[in-house]
Amino acid sequence: MPRPTLASATTWITAAATHHPDDLIDHLMLCLGISRRRTRRLLGQLVDAHWLVEEGSKRRPHYRPGPMRQVVRRYALAGLAEDCPWAQDFAPFFDLRPNVARLAQHAFTELLNNAIDHSGGSGVTVSMRQTGLHLQMLVSDDGCGLFQRIEQAWQIDDPRLAMLELGKGKLTTQPARHLGQGLFYVARAADVFDLHANRHGFQRRPGHSGWADVRPIERQGTSIYLAIALDTPRTLDQVLRSHADDGYGFDHTEVSLRLLTGPSTWLESRAQARRVTARLSAFRRAHLDFSGIDEIGPAFADELFRVYASAHPQVQLVPEAAAPRVAAMIASVQ
The missing domain is CATH 1.10.10 (Arc Repressor Mutant, subunit A)
Known part of the structure; x- marks a missing residue:
């Protein structure tokens, strides 16, 4: 040995x-x-x-x-029930406040169930570590990769566009069995949330501007990392109510517009605006995050804030973090 x-x-x-x-x-x-x-x-x-x-x-x-704790386990996906690994192999070995333990259990079982139901792989590795400040979790399967699965189901072949749709929520490859809101709420339960698949990586952090590109983990399948502050006052109930007008309904969403931009790509076209509005009719309100965007084109603004808004009055479009020139362009078409 x-x-x-x-x-x-x-x-x-x-x-x-x-x-x-x-x-x-x-x-x-x-x-x-x-x-x-x-x-x-x-x-x-x-x-x-x-x-x-x-x-x-x-x-x-x-x-x-001690205060540093870690458990790493690998499981075969065939016949795996996601509640048993949490209850038997992980929960007994960590010292967590009740609200953090509940957030962790929710994230753990949602991510493990995603690997079981969606990855198409044979195995999954789960690592959970407690440091002096955070609980960290990494769930990695050996399947085809999340963005390949979305391409197969939704014909979206660009991972950034796939992330745009995934970030809205209510996107699932198995609508008969899933609501498509698991990753949406898990990302909001965490203080750091990284998603890696098919040579692309994206990160979401509360207080930062939507989804950002990060260096991907070069491995087969999908890997999701998250961290939860041990002293967070956040509760799972607050997370599940955070996008509801009342109760637990998933009524409003967020759209990270910088996923449509790049070093030489700005928000100019009506086609880009239509990508923003895809599936928004499933929500009552959409918060459009303009963080990191200094200006937008008139065609993009017109398609989004006049054409779509007129055709779908039941959907409230709420621009957020709009720079002065962005806000002026929006005002010019409304």
């Missing part, structure tokens, strides 16, 4: 210390096939790095998980 390292030990020491608080040294000697001296040295490193807390005496040490 390879010599255990501090990095490799962090993936399993939390569970080991929980299950073997009084005989952890003997347990690791047996499992790792290493001497007592090497085992004590490894445990000392884990204590120094805050992965373990050592109590008791030198002769009879007692170990418990």
Whole structure:
């Protein structure tokens, strides 16, 4: 067996210390096939790095998980039920406030269910880590990739346009079984949310401007990373009510317009405006995020704020973070 390292030990020491608080040294000697001296040295490193807390005496040490905690598990997707891994393999080993634990369970089960139902892969790896400030989660499947799946179902072959639609919510490749709002609310339950698939990466952070490009993870399938602040006052109930006019209805959405822009691409055409308004009739209100956009063309503004607005009076279009020239162009066509 390879010599255990501090990095490799962090993936399993939390569970080991929980299950073997009084005989952890003997347990690791047996499992790792290493001497007592090497085992004590490894445990000392884990204590120094805050992965373990050592109590008791030198002769009879007692170990418990420290403020740094982590569990990493891989599952076959066939026959997997997403609630069991959370309840059995993850929840017992973390020390979380009730509102954070509820947010984490919601995110965990939604992301794992997406891998089961949508990825078309054979396996999924789940990693959850607790640091001094955040709970971090990474769910990676080995399927075809989210943007390829959207292309197959919706004929959208540009990942940025796919992200535009996915970011609106109510987009699903299995409408008979899903509402298409899982990722929408999981992204809003987190303080950082990264989505990686098919050599593209996008990130959403509260207080920042919509969805932004990030360097993608180069691997097969879909990988989703999120982080939740351990001291967040946010509750799952608040998240689920955040886009409802009343109760839990999904009544209003957000559209990150800079997904339609690029180094040499501005918001100029009516075709771009029609991409913005696609499927907006499913909502009562759409918040249009103009963050990072200094100006727009008259055709884009006219198609969006006069033509579409006149044809769909039941949908309220709310421009947000509009720069002065953007606001002036919108006003000129209304």
